[in-house]
Amino acid sequence: MRNFAQYPPDVPVNCSGSIAKQICPQSCSGDLMIVRTRFAPSPTGVLHLGSVRTALFCWLYARHHGGNFILRIEDTDRQRSTDENVEAILEGMAWLGLDWDEGPFYQSRRFDRYQEVVEQWLQDGKAYHCYCSKAETDALREQQMAAGDRVRYDGRCRDLRKPRSGVDPVVRFRNPLEGEVVVNDKVRGTVVFENAQLDDLIIARSDGSPTYNFSVIVDDYDMGITHVIRGDDHLNNTPRQMNMLAALGAEPPEYAHLPMILGADRAKLSKRHGAVDIRDYEEQGYLPAAMLNYLVRLGWSHGDQEIFSVGEMISVFDIADVNQSASSFNPEKLRWINQQHIMAKPAKELGQALLPYLLKAGLDPARGPNPSDVAAAFHERAETLTQMAASARYCYENFTVIEANAAKKNLRPVVLEPLQAVRERLAALPEWTKEGIAAAIEETAASFNLNLGKIGQPIRVAVTGGAVSPPIDVTVWLVGQERTIRRLDHALELIAERAAAND
RNA sequence: GCUCCCUUCGUCUAGUGGUUAGGACGCUGCCCUCUCACGGCGGUAACAGGGGUUCGAAUCCCCUAGGGAGUACCA
Numbered sequence: 001m002r003n004f005a006q007y008p009p010d011v012p013v014n015c016s017g018s019i020a021k022q023i024c025p026q027s028c029s030g031d032l033m034i035v036r037t038r039f040a041p042s043p044t045g046v047l048h049l050g051s052v053r054t055a056l057f058c059w060l061y062a063r064h065h066g067g068n069f070i071l072r073i074e075d076t077d078r079q080r081s082t083d084e085n086v087e088a089i090l091e092g093m094a095w096l097g098l099d100w101d102e103g104p105f106y107q108s109r110r111f112d113r114y115q116e117v118v119e120q121w122l123q124d125g126k127a128y129h130c131y132c133s134k135a136e137t138d139a140l141r142e143q144q145m146a147a148g149d150r151v152r153y154d155g156r157c158r159d160l161r162k163p164r165s166g167v168d169p170v171v172r173f174r175n176p177l178e179g180e181v182v183v184n185d186k187v188r189g190t191v192v193f194e195n196a197q198l199d200d201l202i203i204a205r206s207d208g209s210p211t212y213n214f215s216v217i218v219d220d221y222d223m224g225i226t227h228v229i230r231g232d233d234h235l236n237n238t239p240r241q242m243n244m245l246a247a248l249g250a251e252p253p254e255y256a257h258l259p260m261i262l263g264a265d266r267a268k269l270s271k272r273h274g275a276v277d278i279r280d281y282e283e284q285g286y287l288p289a290a291m292l293n294y295l296v297r298l299g300w301s302h303g304d305q306e307i308f309s310v311g312e313m314i315s316v317f318d319i320a321d322v323n324q325s326a327s328s329f330n331p332e333k334l335r336w337i338n339q340q341h342i343m344a345k346p347a348k349e350l351g352q353a354l355l356p357y358l359l360k361a362g363l364d365p366a367r368g369p370n371p372s373d374v375a376a377a378f379h380e381r382a383e384t385l386t387q388m389a390a391s392a393r394y395c396y397e398n399f400t401v402i403e404a405n406a407a408k409k410n411l412r413p414v415v416l417e418p419l420q421a422v423r424e425r426l427a428a429l430p431e432w433t434k435e436g437i438a439a440a441i442e443e444t445a446a447s448f449n450l451n452l453g454k455i456g457q458p459i460r461v462a463v464t465g466g467a468v469s470p471p472i473d474v475t476v477w478l479v480g481q482e483r484t485i486r487r488l489d490h491a492l493e494l495i496a497e498r499a500a501a502n503d
Numbered sequence: 504g505c506u507c508c509c510u511u512c513g514u515c516u517a518g519u520g521g522u523u524a525g526g527a528c529g530c531u532g533c534c535c536u537c538u539c540a541c542g543g544c545g546g547u548a549a550c551a552g553g554g555g556u557u558c559g560a561a562u563c564c565c566c567u568a569g570g571g572a573g574u575a576c577c578a
Contacts, residue, residue: 042578077577134576141574150505151574170576188508197506197574205576212578236507236573259509260571268571294515297527301516304526323516326571330514333528343541381540391539406538441537456537468539475538 035067036226039100040216042074043085046277047092049329050231050261050269053295057258058229059098060296060317070223071103076215078108092278096288097310105223107215114210117218117248118171118203126247127203129169130157152199168206173214173244175200181239186256186319188232193239201240217241221250229319232257256319259299262328269329285357285384286334290341294334298327307340335383342388343379350375357389358396368396369478377470377478391468395478399465402491406467411491413499415458418448422459423488432481438473462491 037058041051062069071093075081090104121127130153137153144151153172163169176195183191203214220228220241235257242252263269269276281291293308300322302308308316342350351372358365365371374392382388393399402411425440445455456472463484469475476484 040578044578074578080577137575145504148504152505191507193507199574202576207576209576211576216578231572232508233572234578237578239507257508262571264514266570297515299515304517306515306527325509327515330528333515336528339541378540380542410538445537451537453537460538466538470539472537 033226035062035065036070036224037062037067037229038070038072038220038223038225039098040072040074040219040230041089042077043082043089044077044080046085046088046279048269048276048278049295052092052096052098052278052291053261053298054229054231054258055093055098056096056292056295057256057300057317057319057322058227059100060313061227061229061319062101063314064317067226068101069099070105070225071100072105072219072223073103073107074212074215075106075108076210076212078209081108088277088279095279095282096292102223105219107210107219110215110219111208111210113222114204114215114218115208117214118210121173121203121247122171125174127171127173128158128160128200129163130172130200130202131160131164131167131169132157133167150197152197153201155200158200170202170206171204172200173203173240173247175240175243181242183235183238183242183255185235185238186254187259187322187324188235188257191235191238195239195243198240198243203244213237213240214244217244217248217250220253221245221248225253227254227256229256229258232259256322258322259324260326261298262326264328264330266326266328283386285386285388286338287341287345287353287385290334290338293341294337298329299323299325307337307344309344339383342382342385345375345379347372347376347379350379354385354388357385358392361386361389361393363389363393363396365396369480373478377474381470392478394464394466394469398483398487401465402461402494403466406461406465407494410458410461410467411495411498412458413495413502415455416492416495416499418444418450418455419458419462419488419495420492421447422455423485423492426476426481426488427485429481432477434473434477437476441472441476458491459488463487 039051039055039058041047041055047055059069061067073086073089075086086104093100118127122129132153140154141151157169157172158174175198179195181193181195181198183193185191201213202211204210219225238255238257245252261269278291282288289310292310292313296308296313296317297306300317302316302321345353351370351374354371354375355365358371368374374395375388378388378391382391422441422444425444426437429436429440441455441459442452445452448455452472457467460469460472460475461467463469463476463479470478479487
């Protein structure tokens with residue numbers, strides 16, 4: 001366990017020049033520090049698309065600059081944080097390959113440190129006890145709302161001399177009353193906030209536990225975070241955090257506030273829009289790299305390029321190319337990108353990736369072709385691995401019925417003879433190779449003066465039970481000799497029955 | 504209510520004062536073709552509105568409208 005009190009560790013946070021230049025593999029000019037980013041999810045929910053995109057940008061930025069990526073679990077709300085959610089976050093990150101250099105750190109284990117700062121601030125007059133009850137502040141809010149005023153705590157306990165007895169006070173930060181806070185955001189530009197608009201926020205609850213805005217700044221400070229990259233729902237928190245950082249005597253980090261990701265209907269992303277939990281996408285057969293590729297293009301672009309490997313993303317990613325407007329999640333494009341990644345993946349690796357999906361589909365890989373051969377045959381015709389496993393079912397398992405329309409259209413008495421002939425040729429093949437199979441089918445077609453389609457499609461239906469499959473030679477090859485012959489025989493019987501019925 | 508942010512094809516985006524406003528997904532036509540895909544060549548469709556500044560605005564400024572976030576003893 002790392003000793004947090006020791007933070008920042010012996011890292012040159014303000015090194016000027018040589019070390020940073022040596023370390024940054026992109027030889028980015030003007031770097032004055034070693035980049036340290038953090039992803040700080042709260043385990044009050046699972047890892048969803050929006051948070052993954054945030055994590056990705058933090059990770060890319062750190063990796064691009066040869067810096068460190070830190071994972072911090074913000075679980076100060078003990079009621080709503082769960083171990084299951086922590087697990088979901090860790091699993092999601094692992095699946096995506098978003099590896100962290102330090103952590104995961106849990107805020108719940110740092111309460112002593114927060115308490116220490118609170119005490120210090122109380123002593124220094126940077127914070128004060130507030131004895132207002134919830135009812136009291138609620139009433140104040142309503143009153144202000146009704147009067148059309150800005151809604152904020154009015155600081156009535158700011159200069160209280162004596163404690164009120166019988167109430168456990170909260171601790172509030174003494175925010176400056178005047179002046180302004182200027183945020184130089186890497187994506188928003190300069191954003192100015194008036195201190196008069198801010199109020200004295202609560203930093204410790206009446207039970208002593210720290211609140212979000214406060215624990216964030218002591219952690220960001222202790223952990224030497226140089227770049228805070230987060231969702232733009234935090235932009236409004238930034239001036240408060242900067243004021244507190246100043247109270248701590250710290251220089252503020254660089255800030256970059258990312259636009260939100262919305263659902264296809266421009267509403268906040270929710271269950272209605274499909275999967276929320278990132279792990280659902282794994283379940284559905286998406287490749288992690290494709291997921292990252294899709295997400296990186298939401299709010300960021302690099303010219304006209306759409307497809308990026310993870311390595312490419314790292315090398316070209318720059319906060320300066322992040323745009324300012326919210327984007328909405330588009331499942332069709334995700335599927336297309338997944339397909340592009342499936343096509344680009346070497347058959348062997350793709351076969352590896354496919355394996356668990358075959359198992360999940362209830363198929364036994366031992367009872368059929370090598371998954372990498374299946375992957376090679378299907379990689380151009382599957383948008384997800386789940387789909388691919390489903391399409392390859394006939395390679396591993398016998399089907400009970402032939403698709404009605406396909407049978408009706410293709411298994412007709414006219415093909416009885418050619419099909420019989422091809423069956424014999426295939427049965428006679430000494431070696432089961434794609435070339436041999438292709439030759440057998442072509443020769444049969446030629447001998448009956450048929451084009452390939454006239455015989456290929458009936459074979460396809462007989463062998464797969466449907467009208468769609470990879471090229472016929474490949475399909476037959478994957479199904480295997482024994483099974484092919486058996487299925488052709490079965491089709492032949494059906495055709496014969498049909499012919500008899502027609503007589 | 505108040506504070507802050509955002510606004511280019513349906514969607515993701517390029518664009519930083521002069522472009523026939525480009526690309527991608529989707530949809531669609533044709534080609535390739537043993538099916539399905541992949542691929543190739545086309546088509547469809549956008550600068551929220553109004554004022555300025557300028558010889559010239561998607562690009563700069565102002566206003567309006569619409570969307571979003573925050574305004575918690577949530578994060």
